[in-house]
Amino acid sequence: MKILAAVRQGALPAAILLLVVLMVVPIPAFMLDVFFIMNITISLAVLMVALNAEKPLDFSSFPTVLLFATLFRLGLNVASTRIVLVHGHTGSAAAGHVIEAFGSFVIGGDYVVGLFVFAIIVIINLIVVTKGAGRVSEVSARFTLDALPGKQMAIDADLNAGLITPDEAKKRRVDVATEAEFYGSMDGSSKFVKGDAVAGLLILAANIVGGLILGPVSHGLTIAKAAQTYTMLAIGDALVAQVPALLLSIAAAAIVTRVKSEKDLAGQIGSQFGSARTWTPVAVILTLLGVLPGMPHFVILPLAAAAGFAAWKLHQIAKRPVPVPPAAPVEAPDPSKIGWDEVSETMMVNLDIGYGLVPLVDERRGAPLMGRITGVRRQLSKELGFVVPQVRVRDDINLPPYIYRVMLGGVCIGEDQVSPDEMLALDTGQAFGELIGKKAKDPTFGLDATWIATGDADVATGQGYLVVDSGTVIATHLNHALGANAGDLLGADEVQSLLDELKERAPHLVAALAPLPLTALATVLRGLLSEGIQLREFRRIAAAIANAAQRTLDPLEIIELIRPDLGALIIAKLAGVREPLRVMTLEGGLEQLLGQAARNEPGRHVIEPELGRRIVDALQAAAQPLIAEAKPFALVVQPAIRVAIRKLIRTVLPDTPVMSFFEVPEDKAVEVVAIIGGHAQQQALAA
Template sequence: MPAGILTVICLMIVPTPAVLLDVFFVLNIALSVAVLMTAINAGKPLDFSSFPSVLLFTTLLRLALNVASTRVVLVNGHQGGAAAGHVIEAFGAFLVAGNFAVGLFVFMILVIINLVVVTKGAGRVSEVSARFTLDALPGKQMAIDADLAAGLLTADEAKARRREVATEADFYGSMDGASKFVKGDAIAALLILGVNIIAGFALGMISHGLSASDAAQKYITLAVGDALVAQVPALLLSIAAAVIVTRVADSREGQDGDLAGQIGGQLASPSTWLPVTVILGAIGMIPAMPQTIFLPAAALAGWLWHTLGKRAARPPAPPPAEAPADPGRILLEDVSDHTLVTVELGYGLVHLVDQKRGAPLVSRITGVRKQLSQAFGFIVPQFRVRDSLDLAPGDYRIVLGGVPLGAGMVRPDRVLAIDAGEVRDGARIDGEATVDPSFGCPAVWIAPAQRDLAIAEGYLTVDASTVIATQLNQLIADRAQVLFGPDELKAILDAVKEQSAGLVEAVYPTPLALGALTRIFRDLLADGVSIAHPVPILAALAQGVQQTLDHERLVEMIRAELGPLLVGRVCPPGARLPVVTLDVSLESAIVQGLSDPVTGQPVVEPDLARAIGEHVADLIAERGGDAAPIAMVVQPRARRALTALLRLRAPSCLVLSIAELPLSQPIEVISIIGGQGAPAALPAPDPTAHQPEPVLA
């Protein structure tokens, strides 16, 4: 390709012999026919995606030949028709019967066809196609992202489709500009013809002493022949451009590689070179044509057609024969499932994931993944939905890491009407009584026609897909730490590294390896801390690793730095935080009592644990559902044990260590477990004070 460009430039600058001009004229015609045949044989526009560049190079070649032929015509035109080469002489003498006036009219007609009809129409089509393609680009990208989020595409498939959409936009944008090449070429042909006629007529009479009739006969005939030689390939390329831009676009895999390899691969079709062979052979058989040039060129094109045809007909290499399957061999994929969360369906529920029926369960599960990802702060791995012959037709089962978390039964042809406490007294509705599998509320399976009646009576109505998705969300919502792994952490670190590379380097890969860092984030998720904002967590971790590498202490340090965030989840700004504390002797007994030999954490005795849990649960019930959530403030060593204790008995109670309570946070101690009573509310901190005093349990 670089050698071809240099050759074109040399044609414009260096004087070229007439014989060499004949060779390039024949090459120009052959190349134009090959491009036209490739455009016609292309199944889709992107099958010839290199066409804009090909059009540029062929236009440059034709203009370079115009410059070179103009030089030859003006310098040697007084010697006769053969002075400018046999091809120009043949076009000027044979095609127009030696009458330059006829040649002028033929040339003008060709220019009108090319410029007004073909080029103008193709330019308009390419302009509209480019505009519509660019306008549709955001919608196509969003559709790809939606399919990827729904699990309909893999990451590699989504990348290939994005590359295809980008290639299509680039192609039509390039075609919009490339159509101007053809229009400019036609205008340049008119100007070059005018220069050749005027300059040749003047040079013939002034420099060579020819009469007006001789000068007109020699120079104008050669100028018209030169114009026709250039105009015929230009018309072929204009038709090829029109064929490409008017073809309806279709999806196609993107192509890689350099431009020369791309053009060579797309022109290496046997069906392209057979018409080139026939046309060049037919032109070479005309008596007035230079057979010594056309016939060898036709033979070369025929050899290409024969060689490429043999290569295309060659059968592909057979794949290596696979060894017969060993009946005693068991593969890993036969016994392993790499998906953490799996939703198993009975065969009566398979239509809920059928794409032809809209796949309602797939869209619901995708919504659950998005909701959980936003709550947790990381992208939840994809869920797997599969059928199971072990289940009854209407049953389903939710499995996490191979362990069943929950199950239920749905009626896909009915609607579940749930009594969430707002049903009107005395309301009755016909159906099959059941229990909502997610929250245990009484419910009724009703016919879809009764849905409006159930809503009017105060029932909450959901379809079968929503029932499954709701229970899936309810079971997975408090198990974020199980879904979080090194891959999810690596994605978070890579995202933070783009903006805060130094912060990431302060903790990873030294002094904390990926496994140790994953364990810290998992413990934070287990405590209900969202990692949607990883920068404060990593900043606190970067400070903590300067003091210790002990896992438990690092987690406590991070929670202490995130204290305002933890309190802000349950207490509005400026409001008092309702606090429950333990009596000093009771808290000391827990801290100094039995401990787990594996983790070293304190172990609360069963009777004491039940008493504390019942006390907190009763306190929450007395305050009512509209009251602000309460928090239990304890020593750092007792926080993890009491968190696990209250997670089952009073999940709405937030357990904080004294180090996690912000110094400026006003609190209200509403109960002291194990003490004699509850003190009155503490006053709000004085805003004029330099520093508020901490309140210790």
């Protein structure tokens, strides 16, 4: 096997070297005969492969094969021209028996006939076959490239719907890309065939002119003898080259005009012509032509009889019952056995929809929801820093018709109702006037909204409403739900993928993370995601984790140790470079009280329920104006109570980051917008 592999690898360089030898080094006439027969053999083999291919990509190497076959034939033309001009005066066998056979037997020894035969072959090759194949290649390449984005979106839609596996999607993407490259290459390689035909004309003219000059001048031949001898050899040489060129042109045309089928070309044509309805009219018409006076009856009537016999035979075959292979015995299911497919769920993220929402994922209607889900996954993956698992959409007969439900790991993280044939008009605070429709709440942001008819969308937009369709409502809710639960999307496999990608750029940094188990690293990263710290800057995060892992391997302690190093990442979403960071703080006495409680019961982070309720109420009251104006802010507290405060407010203010004093960079300007427990808040807490 190793020897065969070595021979296979060395065959192509050796073939290219042979082309150079043919063009530069004189070869004997015997070797020229061998190479001409080899050229014809290669052309026949290429034609047979092209005819037997079920689809064009089955012969994806054809453009390259066509290039080398053309170069090989041109190399033979150079070698044969050298022999014809040097030894042509010795007779018709001077350039080998193959050229002699084509010059005498094929064209009957008459070089005038040979010129016309060669001209007809060139016209067929250049004007008919090559030009048609080139045009088909050009159009196929253009349409294939134009359809490439749509095919990629279709693959993504099937992948999101769970119709295909990731491996199947990867294979289909490779096939689509290969198809585009193939037709692009065929568009260019068709120019090789056209140039080869033109080169054949020029080489023929060069041989004839050279012979007419060399014959009388160098070898003392008469003009008539030189014309007869050299023209015969030139035509034989040209025909030897044009026959393989015509075979390759036919192969190229057969490849580019193929339509994808499960059968090869012969089977495809045979199945489409193998019908009695095809041959019965042919037999009738030929019979009518055969009985007309003056027609060659002995030629037409036998063909009519053959067509009639074929029609009768095909009709008999069509009436035969189709043999049905015996069905394999199906074992009755054992009710006592339970399969893993009944209890396991292969997809992590699912979007369950009622039967009334099925049109949103119907491919015949464009499947608008599937494209939006793909966009959600792509955008979330860019924001979070890792590939979000695919979302499988499935209809659930147990759901009401217009209800959808977002499931993550078997847990519902979002549910609402949409109207697929209406539009949702959202009141973002700038709208005026009342709309006719069903009142609702936006499932993502809780805004007042109205379901309106599609025809009223322009009117609602003019009144300041934000109008979206039901697919956008679901996709936006899905995006928000997955973003809010980003920590649950990250598993050990995704963490390993992050490490593998980082290892290519920073192998020593990945090695520094080795003391920390993969599960502990995943816990740290999930903890960061749960507090809104994205993993796009994974290299910076990994460096901070590697430093913290030298002090402790406890994931919760590592999270608190690395947060000061990630402070700039946290506040990047809260304030611009020149914009001050808006913060809320706790009143000193209140913070001291909570800190003392945290020190008395380390690790528990317990806040007295009534005090906690009052802190939450005060925070909500202070945050409401900022939230209404869409101004981001952070709550900054002592490091000892940060985790406790975060747990306290995460249900009422989930998007508010809770930071310690050490996490705010020293060079960052800070604007204190509220002090919880001071003045009015202090009175509220004491009440």
